[in-house]
Amino acid sequence: MQIAYDEQGFVPVVIQDWASGEVLTLAYANAEAVARTRETGELHLWSRSRDELWHKGATSGNTQAVKALRVDCDGDALLALVEPAGPACHTGERTCFFTGEMALAPHEVLPDLGRTLAQRASEKPAGSYVVQLLEDPALAGEKVQEEAEEVVRAVREESDERVDEEAADVLFHLMALLQGRGHTLEGPQAVLRDRRR
Numbered sequence: 127m128q129i130a131y132d133e134q135g136f137v138p139v140v141i142q143d144w145a146s147g148e149v150l151t152l153a154y155a156n157a158e159a160v161a162r163t164r165e166t167g168e169l170h171l172w173s174r175s176r177d178e179l180w181h182k183g184a185t186s187g188n189t190q191a192v193k194a195l196r197v198d199c200d201g202d203a204l205l206a207l208v209e210p211a212g213p214a215c216h217t218g219e220r221t222c223f224f225t226g227e228m229a230l231a232p233h234e235v236l237p238d239l240g241r242t243l244a245q246r247a248s249e250k251p252a253g254s255y256v257v258q259l260l261e262d263p264a265l266a267g268e269k270v271q272e273e274a275e276e277v278v279r280a281v282r283e284e285s286d287e288r289v290d291e292e293a294a295d296v297l298f299h300l301m302a303l304l305q306g307r308g309h310t311l312e313g314p315q316a317v318l319r320d321r322r323r
Contacts, residue, residue, distance in 0.1 A: 128197070128201050129157075129160065129197060129201055129202075129204070130200065130201040130202040131156065131157065132202070135156045135157065136154040136155065136156055136172060136174070137154065137155055137156075137160075137202060137203060137204055138152060138153075138154055138202075138203050138204070139152070139153050139154060139155050139171060139203075139204040139205075139206050140152055140203065140204070140205050140206070141153065141169065141190065141206045141208055141214065142205060142206065142207050142208070143207075143208065143209075143210060143221075143237075144193040144194075144207045144208055144209050145209065145237070145310075145312050145315075146233070146234070146236075146237035147233045147234075147237075148220075148221060148233070148234055148237060149221065149223060150190075150208070150210060150214035150215075150220070150221045150222065150223075151214050151215065151221065151222040151223075152222070153171045153172075153180075153182075154171060154172050154174055155170070155171050155172055155204065156172045158170075158172070158179055159171050159172045159179055159180070160195075160204075162179065162181070163192055163195065163206070164195070166181075167191060167192055168181065168182070168183075168189050168190060168191055168192065169181075169182040169183075169189070169190040169191075169192050169206055169208055170182065183211060183212070186212065186216075187211065187212060188210065188211050188212030188213055188214070189210075189211045189212075190206070190208035190209070190210050190211065190214070191208060191209040191211070192206055192207070192208055193207045193208060193209060194206075194207040195207075236297070236301070236311060239297075239298065239301060240301060240305070240310050240311060242256075243256060243260075243301055243302060243305040244305060244310075246260065247260050247305055247306075256302060259299070259302040259303070259306065260302060260305060260306040261306070263303065263306050263307070266299060266302050266303040266306055267303055269299040269302075269303075270296065270299045270300050270303055273292060273295040273296040273298075273299050274296050276292045276295065277289065277292035277293050277295070277296050279292075280292045
């Protein structure tokens with residue numbers, strides 16, 4: 127891939143979560159950082175403020191394994207698809223983009239739900255419906271079956287709004303069932319990706 131570095135020898139790098147598609151941060155790289163990323167499989171960047179090569183997560187442990195490195199059509203920007211080992215932001219936030227207009231984009235909804243389910247599994251708040259589902263796989267399975275039947279009926283007999291509501295219930299209960307088994311949507315998504323080939 128041909129990269130068009132700017133006059134200072136840098137190229138902007140958009141860093142995106144491989145699994146969720148969420149943008150984690152924007153940084154810069156030079157040719158040395160790109161070469162180190164390719165050699166190691168972990169993200170290396172150039173710190174313009176420190177004027178040095180920067181191995182993302184070297185001190186914090188929050189490294190980012192690079193699954194794909196893409197170049198835009200002009201060659202003057204990179205997209206790094208990464209599996210983060212922890213928060214991307216130096217503040218401890220998952221992403222550097224945690225302020226401003228924070229409405230969830232469509233591609234963020236299911237990853238956000240997955241994090242909420244994992245949090246409930248970890249914290250086990252009293253009286254939580256999610257905890258009840260997580261601790262009773264038979265109940266969670268029954269709810270998936272029930273909601274699947276309801277979405278099929280809604281497609282046949284009800285409004286588009288009801289179809290969306292019932293489909294949302296299927297997704298919610300399916301994700302809870304998977305979380306109870308220690309799984310996320312990443313596994314089924316990988317299967318679908320591989321079937322596409």
